[in-house]
Amino acid sequence: MDIIDPQSGCSGGAEAVLGLQPNSSISIAYHSLFGPHNDLLLLEVDEKFLPEILHQRVTLRGQPDEDAVLCTVSKTYAVKFVGTSNSVFLIPPTDKVSNLCNNKDDNNMVVASVIKVAPGCMELVEVAPKLDKLKLLLSQNPYSFSESSDMDISEEREKTRIGLYRWDDLVDRLQASDKELRMGLQSLSAIEIDGYWRILDDKYMNAILNMLLHNVILNDWSINALNEDEVVGVLETDGFPRNIATHCLQVYCCKVDEGVGLSTTWKLDERRICVHLAREILKEGKMKIEIFMEKWMRRVPDGMHASFDMLEGEVLKEKLGMDTWVYSFSVSSLPSTPAERFSVLFQERAKWEWKDLQPYVRDLKVPGLSSEGLLLKYTRRTQPTMDAEPIFSAR
Incomplete structure (x- = not known):
């Protein structure tokens, strides 16, 4: 393409370029409004995203101190700027271009008017939603006995509005799609009360x-x-x-x-109730497994059958001398970001057997990275013999 004086031919919009046949060319000129136009950014998307974008079913989310993410109805994408060494010309549609053809004759040619040269474009990379903040927000003001009491006076009720969040408040503060946010609320057993999303004390x-x-x-x-x-x-x-x-x-x-x-x-639900009762018992602190099992079995309702296997991802065992002790260590309390999750795990234990580690990492989801890839990235695996259980330590 040749850059020429815009007055030497007819000005054409983007349609003139889109209609080009293979192996053909067109001349271009600087538009009278040519400039940096920093408010115009290119976004490269997969064709499957076009209906979402054209029908305004996507939103950019993030606080001023966070990198923005783009959310569809069900997924979250990081927005990455990728520079290019090639010249990328932005040509507005015909109805946006000034007509530079005052005296058109047979020698006039169509000239595409460039309004901006883009240094690169934004790309979308699917990422896991950032929901760790959700529990922190909802924990600021959990629903308690005092609120459910009819003796609550209006002044006290007004105080309870501090630290409460409506759906739009959560959408504004969290980098997650609507579907992922609802799943996060469900995982916390949150409930909407008087328009605010709450967890129970x-x-x-x-x-x-x-x-x-x-x-x-x-x-x-x-x-x-x-x-x-x-x-x-x-x-x-x-x-x-x-x-x-x-x-x-x-x-x-x-x-x-x-x-x-x-x-x-x-x-x-047998498992949910048995796990809840186990958590309540272990609030007393670390105890011998025999004592724990005895207390647990006494609490389990008739007709239910508690098994220690139910406590995967909830309880850890520790061998002290001849005795085995148990203590609470719940996967629900761990960060959802892989780097932070593995950091906390290796602070808890320097070395993990796979049977102990697996319940604490199987929920980690990183688009484009398999479970094996996560382990390779964040852990070092050792196996003394072919028959021995693999041991994982920090990389």
Whole structure:
């Protein structure tokens, strides 16, 4: 392409270039508004993204001190600027170009008007959502007994609004797509109360679960066939708000039957309840495994069968002399970023056997990198003999 004086021919827009045939050429000229135009940036996207972008189903998210990410409805992408050594000309559409053809004749030619030379473009790279901040935000003001009390006066209720977040507040603060954010809220057992997303105070959650289990025994309910209307009604009588009572069923039960025209039927989730009870016991601190198992089995409701295998990713064993001790170490409390996750793990233990390490890394998802790739990047594997279990240490 030749750069010429714009007055020597007819000015054409982007259509003139898009219509070029193979092996043909066109002359270009500087537009009268040519300049750096720093507000114009090129974004290179896969064709599958075009409907999302053209229908405005994407958003840029991030705080002023964070690198921006682009979110579709379901995924999150880092935005990377990639420079180029080639000249990339931006040519606006015809209706944006001034007509420079005052006296067109047969010698006039079409000239594409360049408004900017782009030094590079932005590319999208799929990344894991950054949801660690979500738990920190929701932990600022968990829902507790005092809020559910009818004795709360208006002034106290106003105080409880401090540190609370609506959906739009969370979207503004977190680098995650809407779908990923909802999954994050679900993993924290969050509930929307008066328009704000909340987690329940540990004591409050423990109290309502204990009341549910107590009522199962008191009313001789089947743990595999709990009638929602009946259960919620009894919990309301015990002083729990209806939405919280329903939330308890959603957290600690599995839906059995929607019950068209009738009340929904639930069954107690054996693993969730057993893990919750184990966590409560281990709040007392490290203890011998025999003592822990004895306390745990006493707490588990009749009809449920607790197994130590349920506690993968929740509890670690430690050999001290002849005794085996256990203590709480939950994967849910660890960072979701691989580098930070492995750093915390190797601070806890310098060396990990695979059977112990696997529950704490299997949830890590990095687009474009397999689980084996993560281990190669962040750990050093040793195996004294072919029959020995592999040992992982920090790289």
